Amino acid sequence: MIKQFNNPKFYNQTIPNEIDIPHVPVGAIIKGAAKYFGNRVAFLYRKKELTYKELYNQALRVANGLKEIGIGKGDVVAIQMLNCTQYAISYYGIVLSGATYTPINPLLPKDEFLFQLQDSGAKVLITYEQLVNVWEGVMEHSKIEKIIVTGDVEISSLEQCVDTTSYGDGVVSFNQFINNNEAREFTIDVDVVEDVVHIAYTGGTTGKPKGVMITHKNLVSNVLQSGAWSSAALPQLDDDGALTVKVVEKEVDKYLQHYPTLPGTNIRLSPAPMYHGAGTMGGLAYGVLFGATSIIFDRFIPEEFLADLERYKVTELSGAPAMFNFLLMHPNIAKHDFSSVRTINSGAAPIAMETMKLLIKYFPNAVVTEGYGLTESTASAVQSVGFYDGLRTLGTVGLPIYNTEVKLMSVDEAGKEVTEVGQRGEVCIKGPQVMKGYLNNPEVTAETLINGWLHTGDIGIFDENGFLSIVDRKKDMLIYNGYNVYPRQIEEHLYEHPAVAAAIVVGIQDVNVGEKPKAFVVLRQGVSATEEEIMSFVNDKVVHYSRIRELEFIDQLPMTAAGKISKIQLVEREKTRLNQV
Template identity: 35%
Template sequence: MDNKPWLNQYPEEIPATLTYEEKPVHSYLTEAARLYSNKMAIHFMGKELTFQEIYESALKFANYLKKLGVEKGDRVAIMLPNGPQSVIGYFGVLYAGAIVVQTNPLYTERELEYQMDDSGAKVILTLDILFPRVSKVMKNTQIEHIIVTAIKDYLPFPKNLIYPFIQKKQTGLTVNVSHEGNHHLLKKILTETEAVPLNIDFDFENDLALLQYTGGTTGFPKGVMLTHKNLIANATMCDAWLYKAKKGEEIVLGLLPFFHVYGMTAVLLLSIMQGYKMVLLPKFDAETTLKTIEKQRPTLFPGAPTIYIGLLNHPDIQKYDLSSINSCISGSAALPVEVQQKFEKVTGGKLVEGYGLSESSPVTHANFVWEEKRVKGSIGVPWPDTDAAIFSMEDGTPLPYGEIGELAVKGPQVMKGYWNRPEETDQVLKNGWLYTGDLGYMDENGYFYIVDRKKDMIIAGGYNIYPREIEEVLYEHPDIQEAVVAGVPDPYRGETVKAYIVLKENATVTKEELNTFTRKYLAAYKVPRIYEFRKELPKTAVGKILRRSLIDEERKKHG
């Protein structure tokens, strides 16, 4: 296993090992502002900003954070959809020497409170429509200040005047926040604060840039500690893999959310590092995306299978010119071969599958983009400076070609560990290897294949969903005796959430009632789509519910 057969597959343009600049992540924005001062860095719903404007705004934000008492190593949360504010906030936090905590805007109060409490974030940057939710959890966390922005703040005229009415119609909310006390307005901050560079010493190897929350079936989400080195290494690898991409010239479609580690690396960091223009969309809508591609002509389109499927299923896709797209690396879930083939036919570009996880910043493997060395069903080969092996589940020894075991990876993109969880860190980091929890095998050419998950995590539409979290909510319902949640095959989302329920004696509850109940406590993508009521659930001799046997039943049903 130590001869790395995948290196024989590498084209001459991709080196087996790379050089990583030993500097903090935010230094790339400083450099981009110097090299591409007046070049457009962001296009957002008709509004454009230059690299210089983003740089100055990020510095202003950093200075304001310092004024609020944020010190090196403090955590600052960003709870935003993709937009100029999410870029400014991200780099502003880093300029201030703090650690970014990316937070999903779909989180309920319960989920948000858990993450804020666990991370110890002192400040949060969020949207006006999310302000009421954040305010409610503030008292139970260490959050001292809420900084508020609005979508309309970065819209061109007349969209900025019209948008509040659209927002009210969609959400039913009109939120007015004053710039006083511990509530702050980003717009006012950027108007009144100076863009003064801050001199803060950074340790490239050890200083954290990001807490990226992930989880498992054994507990609640964990904060993955990613250093400046981890993030720079993975973005540098991404650039090496896309060797035909031209520095300062590409246009990246930023549809993957930045609170997802893949969007953060493959869109945000890669674009700033290479001087690419980002075309940002705050959410996925097939028609809006097709119109945006035709008008803005993006060349790189990192995505997830759900996004590509959503576009291909649009009835009018043939009416749009998508020929600008050169390359796409699909992550977050398995990419169906027919989706890959159809998408390449429609765009004329290349779409390949990659693999990664939050703990590796995230990418470890991918298929080659421009070479005809793609293998059906494979996640591809390890990236430069990345080692990978398959270990036996029984005795932990390396397995030969073709044998199924646990995939482990090693490289400069692998996390420092889990935030405040040394025991759980030790369970997955062993002798320099990160044990992924995914079962797979390697063929004799060095291509890797994932066959199953050791963990019971569900990946639906690119989102990681953890059954235990949903089960704990279901168990709070007074009529439920037993509940277990599993991922079942879904043609659109890849997997979807199914709940198996045993009701208490003489209890009656409908699927609709359970749907209403769970939506109070869970983000929409976590809510079960299917409910099945049973008299009993399969169990082990000691009474543990056998989730795996339910999953096997579903697989037999779906062939």
């Protein structure tokens, strides 16, 4: 694709075609935020404020505590928590220590939880006391040497500590761990190109989840690429190694004529879990780099969410299409004042054009953008144009962000690039944000990273302006509520049931959630079972978003001429059925 950098509707003409990415570790982000936005509230949780200066100091205490117990460069620390301020503190404590962070979905079943600990080789687990049924006894089955436990009692004060006396040796409360250490800066010899800062797990289509290795360079590059793209802000690194951003337009009024908010003024609201890529990159990396105030809440309740948007005068709203659908369908949405909202970012799954139109209607002052990326590209690769008078085309996810190339490769002819407008091809990405590879999986890494290009498995088309649309997926995956769901994993559990002879899982389109997993099951001859029985059997073994939502018994699975099970026939049948309802 030819980039039209000279087109003022596509690219900000004051930004160079390629931005300079400083070679710094991720810890430079929190150091910069503390220096330039120190007294600004970084996170608000349960009415408790945490400023950037407090975040940095407490993260340094965590980093020194990890150093004290022998954890540093090359070691892995896992976080198993829902959103809370302790999560943010822990994340930056790990980063500042030089260790590697791996997020664990706190709702994972115990066997999947243990697999991630074992595969990553994590030595420390930072968790929540309410999850004790999952993490208790974990030291016997992994390399975990220390468990740091927090809880509700520790939210309001550093002086209150979780009682860990009943948990045995090696378990300490989060606040006790912080209080035992100083907020002292120390230097880590980080190779930003090679050293891994994140191991984020993505589901496997043919087996266990894969650990995506993200380096310091990957993460810093991606957050700065997105910042230049969405806010016309370029990186600024001082002599102390503190990283921040400065907008290219010096006149504030002139800048705000084109862009929604200035760094250090944003108020963010997003339901994305911090353990999810959108939460880590959006709230913990991008939000901190830009000095935003992020509002954290425990549960996504649409009425409360809408009220908070108005109450806190939120300027930036981020989420998946399923969340926006819930909000837009709420009967009281028209009663709220959303005039403060300046930016709406949709990601994780394609958004329907009707949903986009409603967002524009109810949030008239906002730039509504969509983006595309995946765990293997750290987060973002393609985004809608972010300035007010830029061209945004409904149905597309936008253009490649700075320092990023995107091409389409034929799915029928190996090695052939697709160049015609509207012609389908596999989306391939090249840029400094592309992962180092998959942990402990060189074969799949070699299949996915070819000559520096990330082969995504997603199928896209370019329009006449070079705007990308995602139209299908080459790999066997569906997206439910913004989460990647891998049918193969569900099918394996279905086959474990003694009554199941054959089974297949497909994604059924649903305007509220994107795609919902539906299972088609052939029972063994002479054996009976109910739909509810089999669904419960499987759903007890998988994470909440991978649960089967519908199950149908059929006499036999449809086959292709080559003798393979044909999912497309079932998908098409379901589309016909839904159109007839």
